[in-house]
Amino acid sequence: MLDQSGISLTAVLIPLLFGIGGAAIADYKGRRALLWFVISFFLPFMVLVLPFLKPIVLPNGRWRECRHCGGLIKARVSVCPHCQCDQETKTCCEANGKNE
Structure with missing residues:
Protein backbone atom coordinates (compact mmCIF):
# COMPACT_ATOMS: atom_id res chain seq x y z
CA MET A 1 0.00 0.00 0.00
CA LEU A 2 1.34 3.46 -0.92
CA ASP A 3 1.48 6.18 1.64
CA GLN A 4 0.44 9.77 0.93
CA SER A 5 3.91 10.86 -0.27
CA GLY A 6 4.09 7.97 -2.78
CA ILE A 7 0.79 8.97 -4.34
CA SER A 8 1.71 12.64 -4.63
CA LEU A 9 5.10 11.77 -6.17
CA THR A 10 3.40 9.58 -8.77
CA ALA A 11 0.76 12.24 -9.42
CA VAL A 12 3.52 14.71 -10.34
CA LEU A 13 6.05 12.40 -11.98
CA ILE A 14 3.73 10.87 -14.61
CA PRO A 15 2.37 14.20 -15.92
CA LEU A 16 5.94 15.57 -15.86
CA LEU A 17 7.08 12.76 -18.15
CA PHE A 18 4.16 13.43 -20.51
CA GLY A 19 5.04 17.13 -20.46
CA ILE A 20 8.68 16.46 -21.33
CA GLY A 21 7.67 14.05 -24.09
CA GLY A 22 5.18 16.53 -25.53
CA ALA A 23 7.76 19.31 -25.47
CA ALA A 24 10.34 17.12 -27.24
CA ILE A 25 7.90 16.16 -30.00
CA ALA A 26 6.76 19.78 -30.38
CA ASP A 27 10.35 20.99 -30.66
CA TYR A 28 11.04 18.41 -33.38
CA LYS A 29 7.95 19.61 -35.27
CA GLY A 30 9.00 23.26 -34.99
CA ARG A 31 6.23 24.15 -32.57
CA ARG A 32 6.46 25.94 -29.23
CA ALA A 33 7.96 23.47 -26.77
CA LEU A 34 6.99 25.34 -23.59
CA LEU A 35 3.36 25.64 -24.64
CA TRP A 36 3.15 21.95 -25.47
CA PHE A 37 4.89 21.07 -22.18
CA VAL A 38 2.10 22.83 -20.29
CA ILE A 39 -0.64 21.31 -22.46
CA SER A 40 0.83 17.81 -22.15
CA PHE A 41 1.35 18.20 -18.41
CA PHE A 42 -2.29 19.04 -17.71
CA LEU A 43 -3.86 17.05 -20.57
CA PRO A 44 -1.57 14.02 -21.13
CA PHE A 45 -3.73 12.53 -23.89
CA MET A 46 -2.78 15.52 -26.11
CA VAL A 47 0.62 13.88 -26.62
CA LEU A 48 -1.21 11.45 -28.92
CA VAL A 49 -2.39 14.34 -31.13
CA LEU A 50 0.99 16.02 -31.49
CA PRO A 51 2.72 13.50 -33.81
CA PHE A 52 -0.07 13.90 -36.38
CA LEU A 53 0.33 17.68 -36.66
CA LYS A 54 2.36 18.98 -39.58
CA PRO A 55 5.52 20.93 -38.85
CA ILE A 56 4.78 24.66 -38.98
CA VAL A 57 8.41 25.69 -39.28
Whole structure:
Protein backbone atom coordinates (compact mmCIF):
# COMPACT_ATOMS: atom_id res chain seq x y z
CA MET A 1 0.00 0.00 0.00
CA LEU A 2 1.34 3.46 -0.92
CA ASP A 3 1.48 6.18 1.64
CA GLN A 4 0.44 9.77 0.93
CA SER A 5 3.91 10.86 -0.27
CA GLY A 6 4.09 7.97 -2.78
CA ILE A 7 0.79 8.97 -4.34
CA SER A 8 1.71 12.64 -4.63
CA LEU A 9 5.10 11.77 -6.17
CA THR A 10 3.40 9.58 -8.77
CA ALA A 11 0.76 12.24 -9.42
CA VAL A 12 3.52 14.71 -10.34
CA LEU A 13 6.05 12.40 -11.98
CA ILE A 14 3.73 10.87 -14.61
CA PRO A 15 2.37 14.20 -15.92
CA LEU A 16 5.94 15.57 -15.86
CA LEU A 17 7.08 12.76 -18.15
CA PHE A 18 4.16 13.43 -20.51
CA GLY A 19 5.04 17.13 -20.46
CA ILE A 20 8.68 16.46 -21.33
CA GLY A 21 7.67 14.05 -24.09
CA GLY A 22 5.18 16.53 -25.53
CA ALA A 23 7.76 19.31 -25.47
CA ALA A 24 10.34 17.12 -27.24
CA ILE A 25 7.90 16.16 -30.00
CA ALA A 26 6.76 19.78 -30.38
CA ASP A 27 10.35 20.99 -30.66
CA TYR A 28 11.04 18.41 -33.38
CA LYS A 29 7.95 19.61 -35.27
CA GLY A 30 9.00 23.26 -34.99
CA ARG A 31 6.23 24.15 -32.57
CA ARG A 32 6.46 25.94 -29.23
CA ALA A 33 7.96 23.47 -26.77
CA LEU A 34 6.99 25.34 -23.59
CA LEU A 35 3.36 25.64 -24.64
CA TRP A 36 3.15 21.95 -25.47
CA PHE A 37 4.89 21.07 -22.18
CA VAL A 38 2.10 22.83 -20.29
CA ILE A 39 -0.64 21.31 -22.46
CA SER A 40 0.83 17.81 -22.15
CA PHE A 41 1.35 18.20 -18.41
CA PHE A 42 -2.29 19.04 -17.71
CA LEU A 43 -3.86 17.05 -20.57
CA PRO A 44 -1.57 14.02 -21.13
CA PHE A 45 -3.73 12.53 -23.89
CA MET A 46 -2.78 15.52 -26.11
CA VAL A 47 0.62 13.88 -26.62
CA LEU A 48 -1.21 11.45 -28.92
CA VAL A 49 -2.39 14.34 -31.13
CA LEU A 50 0.99 16.02 -31.49
CA PRO A 51 2.72 13.50 -33.81
CA PHE A 52 -0.07 13.90 -36.38
CA LEU A 53 0.33 17.68 -36.66
CA LYS A 54 2.36 18.98 -39.58
CA PRO A 55 5.52 20.93 -38.85
CA ILE A 56 4.78 24.66 -38.98
CA VAL A 57 8.41 25.69 -39.28
CA LEU A 58 11.12 23.93 -41.20
CA PRO A 59 13.19 22.98 -38.12
CA ASN A 60 16.98 22.84 -38.31
CA GLY A 61 17.19 21.60 -41.88
CA ARG A 62 15.24 18.41 -41.19
CA TRP A 63 12.41 19.35 -43.56
CA ARG A 64 12.17 21.09 -46.92
CA GLU A 65 9.49 21.84 -49.48
CA CYS A 66 9.05 19.79 -52.63
CA ARG A 67 9.95 21.82 -55.70
CA HIS A 68 6.90 20.54 -57.59
CA CYS A 69 3.96 20.10 -55.20
CA GLY A 70 5.12 22.23 -52.25
CA GLY A 71 4.59 19.41 -49.74
CA LEU A 72 6.86 19.02 -46.73
CA ILE A 73 9.43 16.25 -47.14
CA LYS A 74 12.44 15.17 -45.12
CA ALA A 75 15.64 16.92 -46.15
CA ARG A 76 17.55 13.77 -47.13
CA VAL A 77 14.76 12.30 -49.31
CA SER A 78 15.52 12.51 -53.01
CA VAL A 79 12.02 11.59 -54.29
CA CYS A 80 8.89 13.30 -52.95
CA PRO A 81 6.47 10.71 -51.48
CA HIS A 82 3.50 12.89 -52.48
CA CYS A 83 4.11 13.57 -56.19
CA GLN A 84 7.07 11.22 -56.92
CA CYS A 85 9.25 14.10 -58.22
CA ASP A 86 13.01 13.61 -58.14
CA GLN A 87 14.33 16.54 -56.10
CA GLU A 88 17.85 16.34 -57.54
CA THR A 89 17.02 16.38 -61.26
CA LYS A 90 13.63 18.16 -60.96
CA THR A 91 11.90 15.46 -63.02
CA CYS A 92 8.49 14.12 -62.12
CA CYS A 93 6.61 10.95 -62.90
CA GLU A 94 3.58 13.07 -63.83
CA ALA A 95 5.65 15.19 -66.24
CA ASN A 96 7.23 12.10 -67.83
CA GLY A 97 3.88 10.40 -68.32
CA LYS A 98 4.58 7.61 -65.83
CA ASN A 99 1.81 6.61 -63.47
CA GLU A 100 2.94 4.36 -60.66
